Amino acid sequence: MKKQLLYTLLAGSLLTACNKDDLEQIPSNQVEYSVSFDNPVRVLGQVNGLYGTIKNAGLYGGRYQIFNDIRGGDFMNDRTNVVTGFDIWNYTPSNSSANSVQAIWSRAYYAINLANVFLSGMDTKGTEVVGETLANNYKAEARFIRAICYHALLTLYARPYWDGNGSKLGVPLRLTPNTGSGNYDLARSTVAEVYNQILEDLNYAEQNLPASYSSATLNTTRAHKNTAIAFKVRVYLAMQRYQDVITEANKLVPATAPFVAPSGVPHQLQDDVRSIYTTYTTTESILSMPFSDNEAPGTQNQLGYYYGASSMNGGNGEYSLLSTGIVSSPDWPATDDRRSLITTVGTRQYVNKYPKGSPFTDWAPVIRYAEVLLSLAEAITRSTNTVDDRAIALLNAVRQRSDASVTFTAGDFANAAELADAILTERRIEFLAEGLAGFDLTRLGLPLPAKASVSAVQPSQQEYIWPISSTELLLNKLCVDN
């Protein structure tokens, strides 16, 4: 009997043995949301994370540049692969084009929301953790990133500003943090409304960003005052507000040569244009997306993989240079150093600005000082409608850096329009494979050019801009298609 009792008690004790605490499990390799602003390391980590987000998965880390390049007339698609932009190249992306229309849309808004989450978290907790000064710097960086994401969206998914002076549909303007379930229906704001927000963010950024950082790497990979100004130059150019372009650019460009940014990071052209594609952190590169073997761009996002042929860097030769494009332009003599950034393989010519082989870790340029100079030159020319000496000087600064044998003079241009065209040509040469081609066409209302078997797309056509992501249209009842 005693034995039976013992057995039964033993059984009973085993039946009730358990550990309820083990039901509380948290991962050992991630940080819970509730403690994400708890110390300065995490706050700074979030700032870095914002940049990491626009870098990764194909926004400013490569795909955004590529899509803009191949909307122009300088590249040939050799792979007919929609994953690598065949439909973008031939102007036929659909709402459901996963790797372009959907991916860029999602990625940009993910970064925008991260910025919103960060800004709100700074107000509730982060500011007290890192102190007022740093907090303002960080918030300015977040607003800077939000601005350049909205700008990327507008250039692809909205009618250009000139069409109705910004009255056409822009994109949904989201400024508050989204962290949980909710009703996220939101109509598209107008182009002007979105641009106003971009400018407000960039102005805030200019006021609150530090003038510079402690290293050249930080100066190139994180936004400082001059970065915000440089982007304002680009944004005002998109809006054709040339007076404002001049005002902003003048903060970075002295009235006369030498053209060196007078305050903050001393941006200037490098003597040898080729150097900026191997030394990524010169003062010419205002913002670039950094890559390394530890931070590889990921499959089919890499600039070098798209533009390099296999015999150059093991790239896939997705895009060679069209013989009808800028590469054949008589305005681009063989004496130009920038010609040495083109490599001929068989019968095809390829851009060799991204020579590193797999995992293709050349940094992705986002904005360079040369762009500010040429934007300023263009704004002067278009706003004054004259053949302006300063504009020519700026154009010469860019050209002669690479080709001392060419000097533009006022006599070369019959009128302001010719000078403006020369500046545009210079931009095609200078920023080939750096993501400005599509932007330069649409902001001016130029047709997307005919190329190979693809017909031109006139500014009035539906295909002039991308359709809206089909996922957005399905899930956001207030969003309408282009």
Added chain:
Amino acid sequence: MRKLFLLLLGIVMLSGQVLAQSRTVVGKVTDANGIPVANASILVKGSNIGTTSGEDGSFSLNIPEYARVLVISAVGMASQEISIGNRGLFNVSLSADDRDLQEVVVVGYGTAVKRKEYTGNIANVKGDAVSNRPVQSFEHSLGGRAPGVQIVTPTGVLNAPAVFRVRGTNSISLSSQPLIVVDGIPMYSGDASATSIVAANALSSINPNDIESIDIAKDAAASAIYGSRAANGVIFVTTKKGKAGRPKVNYDTWYSWSKAQNLPKLLDAFQYTEFKNQSLKNAGSYNETPGSENYFALTDGPDGQPINTNWYDYVYRTGFSHSSSLSLSGGNESTRYYTSVSYTDQEGIIRRNDFKRLAATMNIEHKINKVLSMGTKIQYANEKNLGAVSTGSLGDAFSTAGLGRVPLVTAPNISPYNNDGSYNYSGALIGVMNNKQGQVGFNNPVIQLDKNRGNVDVSRLLGNAFIQLKPIRQVTFRSQYSIDYLAADNEVYYHPISGEGFADGGNASSAYSQNRRWVWSNTLQFDEQFGENHNLGLLVGTEQQKSNNKSYGINRIGVVDPDFTNIQGGWRTPNVTAMGIGENYILSYFGRFTYNYARKYHLSANIRRDGASHLGKNNRWGTFWGVSAGWDIDKEGFFENAGLSKVFSSMRLRGSYGKVGNIDGLGQYASLSLYGSSLYAGNGTFVFNQAGNDDLGWETSTKTDIGINFGMFNDRLTAEVSYYNNDVNDLILAVPAPPSAGLPSTIPTNIGALYNRGVEIALGGTPIQKKDFSWTANFNVTFNKNEVTSLAPGVDNILAATGGLESPSITVVGESLGMLFVTRTAGVDPATGRRIFINADGRKVYFQHIVPAGSGGARFMYEDGSVAPTVSAADAVVYKNTIPKWYGGFDNTFRFKNFELNTLFTFQGGNYIYWGTYAGLRDQRFWNNSVDVLRAWTKPGDITDMPKSYFGDNVSNGSSFPLDINVFKGDFIKLRTVTLAYNLPSAVLTKVKINNVRFHITANNLWIGTKYPGPDPEVSTNGTGNINQGIDRNSVGNARAISVGLNVGF
């Protein structure tokens, strides 16, 4: 819990006095003809006191005084219960098999009950049905065997987990695969492979020949004992155990040959060259001008003849496989053991795709004394899953390396070799030879098959140990501790020469993953018969399950020396890959109550309360339950009085109702909001990468089951008809927000609802039973209706992608899961050869890929010639269902003397399949095409389904976005297996002292009756997914296999 315990304690004390003296009874067991029956079991009813009969059928048993009834049973015989009274001698004559009485079902936690006394809905499949088949895992052989159970072997790539459904698809985001419990261990299932090159089904660790029986719990009453994880049904796998008696040795071996079947017929080199050139001309881009050539051309091979390559020959093969297993089992009254070793080496139909498994198992149970018994089981398996590169069949349908796709795409007018015998390649791609094109194929499959490697080596240890106490007759306490350790070593290597490894200058990665689980269950069982007619059973228990996982790996690119083919060699980069770590815990309390009155009225109830660490802190606990009742009408007096017994030899009505849950497949930290860490310019980052939900709780399934079982003609014909209804609520949906909301992830929310309801009919019979000839037939069919009844507010639909590139599947309220979502077409315009689309507004839109210069037309035009908006996936409509409306099997066994013929047909239908592969087969880029494109429109008046071919056109055929022209009916009937076996006559065998020798020849997938034009309507490109079934996109089809085998028993 505590009250229950006290109650039990009371019962224990009251009955503690019953133990008393004992006496010995003896007897002999014979069959109806008086032949002694060896190994018959003689058991004192309601106890574990028993023995087995010897070779001469005699037995002797020490019985306690309380013993009232002896239960005598033997394999193939109907068991008998005999009152003991004062008798000392029992000569028992057992009558032949009465299946219905004999059958035992496993109901969880160490309990097996007679089917006749069980009222939940459990289907039983014997081990024989799954042994000695040329498959890798047992579940692939379950198709058609039991009502309500649907198995789809998704691809011909070896060792892919089957799509396993019990009574329909019961989840959207989580797993719809049933819980697999092997000898009390809820084991890991799914694919253990981290590569898309080979699959590594976790269930294949079990040697199918070690399986004694498989019980499939379908309704709430049967499955609620595993309540938290029972929504998809529970599969109890019982492995073989020793039986008291002479040791038995069993040797099984088989050899098989497998081949691909029904591969699409493609253009040959001549047709291809001519057709593609015509397409170039149609597009206005054919050009022979030197410097800007644009055309296709034949190339002469080394024999001087034009190259005409059939790429199937380079990718497919006849796979040769074999398997051997050896088991030894036996025991005596106190100790029983079973041990086996097995080895199988199987070749797939895709070259280099192999599966090798070495498995060993051992279990032993010992009764130390009247009170105490214990046992252990240990099972180890090592599986090598080998392959070269992706086949595109494991979720990566669009892989350019995909061996399922490459033979379809690559130009037939080039060779894998140059004429000098070297590999034909240009950079990453296969070389174009004489074609004046940038590209006429993707990777050279021969280089990939020769040079690359993708292997997953799985080590699996399953074990348990139990101790069982039976302090008194009525009470059994059992404590079982089980482990399931699964380690997978993934290894991928791509040679730098060309193909996958080219861009990286070689690429090697190795990733190790380890999953470890322990389960400790403690149960207390009480059984007693009160008076003559009241039979009571009570079980209470607790269970804890803890699972740990971790994984890590390294990916290296840029090989220093091309001879280095592993990560240990010299490489440029050392990046990490496959990093993961986590832990989860499930804590459960459960109980079961069974009662029957005079074995006529049956009642049972199960309850289980579970807490899971996966769930949100507000909803971690769930209570699940099931009740059932059964009424054996045939035992009522009126049954006989009304003359019903003349028609029906047996009849039972039963029903059950209950609520069970599901979290299988839920991420262990799914409820949390998290920041992940990475790098930006070498500095640490924190990124909000998961949006969580504190309220995340269990998916619940309310199950109703009503059924009638009856037998006729002395149970020569049996029938079982069940109606079931699974109302699934609180479905966890990854509620998609508009991308512009910028959420890092979709938020898991308990929000959706769906149901599966239907009718199962199973008929079994023995139409002919003669001395030398018998025919048994089993037929089952299930009619299932699946409908989604609610999704999240504001979410009208859930799209599901295939291969990350297209979304042909959509789930909407009011339809079944995973409807096809395609853009409609209206044929080809006979006047112009243009594809006619129907856009979202229902208007016809005529499409021409190339607009002739100066024609003033557009690519998309309305019938009246005006410009139409671009037609795209945005014009897609919810089109057809992919979930079958009916499925089942028809199993016939004919025995003639020593010959045995078994045929199993499986069938399903009422569903549609999106044969996306066919979009590629008519794609007008360089891709090779189906011979069907030769019907393409060429001149006005042509009536055809193939539009005028424009080179580069990927829109009119469905490559760019899914079209209705690639949707086909999926109905089929398949001769899944046919086996002819011969057993050597016992007269021969007794001379050589062998128990049995059996030869068999088996054909798998010998014949498919279907109108589906693809290789095999039994397919799933997206594996076991819930909402993207019915897709056949570039997958390798199932093999047809013939095997021969031998079974010898000593």
